[in-house]
Amino acid sequence: xxxxxxxxxDCFFRYRFxxxxxxxxxxxxxxxxxxxxxFEVRERSVAEILSPADLxxxxxxxxxxxxxxxxxxxxxxKFSNWVLRQERLHGQKIQSVGQWADRTLSxxxxxxxxxxxxxxxGFATESEYGDPAxxxxxxxxxxxxxxxxxxxxxxxxxxxxxxxPLGERQRDRQLTEPERSDTQxxxxxxxxxxxxxxxxxxxxxxxxxxLPPDAFWRATAEKRWRLDDKWILNxxxxxxxxxxxxxxxxxxxxxGRPVGNDWYFRSSSELEWVHNNKEFVAAxxxxxxxxxxxxxxxxxxxxxxxxxxxxxxxxxxxxxLTFRYRLHSNWLYAELIPALEFPREESFKDRASVVFRxxxxxxxxxxxxxx
Numbered sequence: 001x002x003x004x005x006x007x008x009x010d011c012f013f014r015y016r017f018x019x020x021x022x023x024x025x026x027x028x029x030x031x032x033x034x035x036x037x038x039f040e041v042r043e044r045s046v047a048e049i050l051s052p053a054d055l056x057x058x059x060x061x062x063x064x065x066x067x068x069x070x071x072x073x074x075x076x077x078k079f080s081n082w083v084l085r086q087e088r089l090h091g092q093k094i095q096s097v098g099q100w101a102d103r104t105l106s107x108x109x110x111x112x113x114x115x116x117x118x119x120x121x122g123f124a125t126e127s128e129y130g131d132p133a134x135x136x137x138x139x140x141x142x143x144x145x146x147x148x149x150x151x152x153x154x155x156x157x158x159x160x161x162x163x164x165p166l167g168e169r170q171r172d173r174q175l176t177e178p179e180r181s182d183t184q185x186x187x188x189x190x191x192x193x194x195x196x197x198x199x200x201x202x203x204x205x206x207x208x209x210x211l212p213p214d215a216f217w218r219a220t221a222e223k224r225w226r227l228d229d230k231w232i233l234n235x236x237x238x239x240x241x242x243x244x245x246x247x248x249x250x251x252x253x254x255x256g257r258p259v260g261n262d263w264y265f266r267s268s269s270e271l272e273w274v275h276n277n278k279e280f281v282a283a284x285x286x287x288x289x290x291x292x293x294x295x296x297x298x299x300x301x302x303x304x305x306x307x308x309x310x311x312x313x314x315x316x317x318x319x320x321l322t323f324r325y326r327l328h329s330n331w332l333y334a335e336l337i338p339a340l341e342f343p344r345e346e347s348f349k350d351r352a353s354v355v356f357r358x359x360x361x362x363x364x365x366x367x368x369x370x371x
Contacts, residue, residue, distance in 0.1 A: 083332065083360065117143045122359035124176045129352055136176045138357075153190045160186045160208065162218065162240050162248060166272050166281045167305045167316060174320055174339045174355055185209040186216070199223045208242075216242040230257040246275035264289045279309040295326045317342045331361040 048054070123135040143156040161169060163183040168175065188206025195201050200222045208214040218240040225233040236252040249272065256266035270283045287301040299322040305315050320339035327334050335357040342348040 084328065086360075117145065119362040120359060121362065122357055124355060124357035126174075126176045126179075126353055126355045133176075136178060138177045138359075151192045153192065154187070155190050155204070155206075156185065156187045156209075158185050159183045160216075162216075162238075162250075163242070163245060166270065166283055170270075170283050170285060170303055170305065171318060171320075171339075171341075173322060173335065173337055173357075174318075174341075174353065176355065183208075188216075188218070195221065214242055214244050216240060227255075232256055247273070248275055249273040259288075262290050277309065279307055281308070281315075282306045297324045298322070299324070313344075315344045317348070327358075333359045333361075335359070 119141045120139070122138040124138055125133045125135045127133050140158045141156075142158070143154070145154050146152070160183045164172075164181050168181060172180070186206055186208050188204040191203045193201050202220045204216075204218040204220075206216060208216065218238065220236065220238045222234070222236045225235075227233055232255065234254045234256075236250070238250045238252075240248045240250075242248075250270065251272075252268065252270045254266060254268035256264060259265045266285075266287050266289065268283075268285045268287075270285075272281050273279075274281055283303060283305050285301060285303040287299060289297065289299045291297050300320070301322070302317075302319045304317050306313060307315050318339060318341040320337055323336040325334045325336075326332070335355070337355040337357075339353050339355070341351045341353070343351065
C-alpha cells in the first residue's frame with residue numbers, strides 16, 4: 001500500500017513538472033513559432049488621400065458630379081490662367097526685391113521672413129442706383145525692411161493714412177480709386193520699442209515723396225488687453241506732425257468678442273483732431289464678422305460719423321455688407337460690397353451703391369490668409 005502511494009505521488013509530480021516545462025517552452029519559444037494574429041497594413045496612395053470624397057466639404061466650390069468634368073474653354077478661363085501666370089512670374093520677383101533689401105540694409109546674409117512687403121493690384125467698379133460704371137485700376141504697395149539695427153526699420157508706403165479724412169478711412173472699401181484722397185507716397189525710418197511689458201511704441205521720421213518734400217514725425221502707442229475669457233480690448237494713441245499740414249492726434253479704442261454661431265462682434269470708437277479745421281471728428285462703428293467656409297467671409301457694419309464744429313453733430317451714417325471671397329490660393333480675392341449712406345450735405349437722403357472689386361497680392365510666398 002505504501003509503495004502504491006509513492007507511485008501515485010511520483011506520477012503526479014512528474015506530470016506537474018512536465019506541464020510546467022511545456023508552458024515555459026511555449027512562452028520562451030521564438031516569435032516565428034508563436035501563434036499571433038497577422039495584420040496587413042495597406043498604405044493609401046496620395047490620389048486616395050486627396051480625392052474629393054475625402055477632403056472637407058468647403059475645399060471645393062462645385063458639385064460632386066463636377067469633380068472630374070473637363071474644363072470648358074472660355075474667355076474667363078483664359079483670363080484666369082493669365083492672372084495665375086502673372087502672379088507666378090512677378091510675385092517671386094517682388095519678394096526677391098524685399099529679400100535683397102533685407103540683406104543689403106541689415107548687413108546680414110539672411111533675409112527676415114514676413115517683412116510685410118507687398119504690392120496690391122486690383123480693379124474696382126461702383127454702381128449707384130443701378131447706373132453702370134467702368135472698372136477703375138487700384139494699386140497700393142508697402143516696403144517694410146530692417147536696417148543694421150534690429151529695432152530700426154525702413155518703411156515706404158504708397159499713401160499716408162494720417163492725411164486721409166476719417167470718414168474716408170472708415171469707408172475705404174466702399175470707394176474706388178478716383179474717390180480717394182491723393183496723399184502721395186511716404187518714406188520713413190521707424191524705431192520700434194516697448195514701454196513696460198505690453199505697450200508697443202513706434203517713432204517714425206520721414207518725408208512725403210513729392211516735390212517739394214514734406215517732412216513729418218509720427219509716434220504711435222498700442223496695447224491689447226484680455227478683459228475675460230471672451231472680451232478683448234485694443235487701444236491705439238497716435239500723435240503726428242506734417243510740416244505743411246500741422247499737428248494731428250488720433251485715439252482709437254476697439255472691443256470685441258465671439259457671440260455664438262461663429263460670429264464675432266466688434267465695436268470701435270475713434271476721435272481725431274484736424275489741425276486745418278481746428279475741430280475734432282469722431283466715428284463709431286459696429287460690425288459683425290463670420291467665416292462662412294474656407295473661402296468666404298461676411299462682414300456687416302453700421303457706422304456713425306460726427307464733428308465738433310459748429311457744435312457736436314452727426315455728419316453721416318452708413319451701413320454696408322462685405323462679401324470677401326478667396327478666388328485662388330491666398331493671393332487672389334473678390335469683394336462685393338452693397339452700401340447705404342445718409343450724408344448730412346444731402347439732408348440725410350439715402351445714397352445706395354454697390355462696389356465690386358478683384359484684388360491680387362504680389363508678395364511672393366504669403367503665409368497668412370488675407371480673408
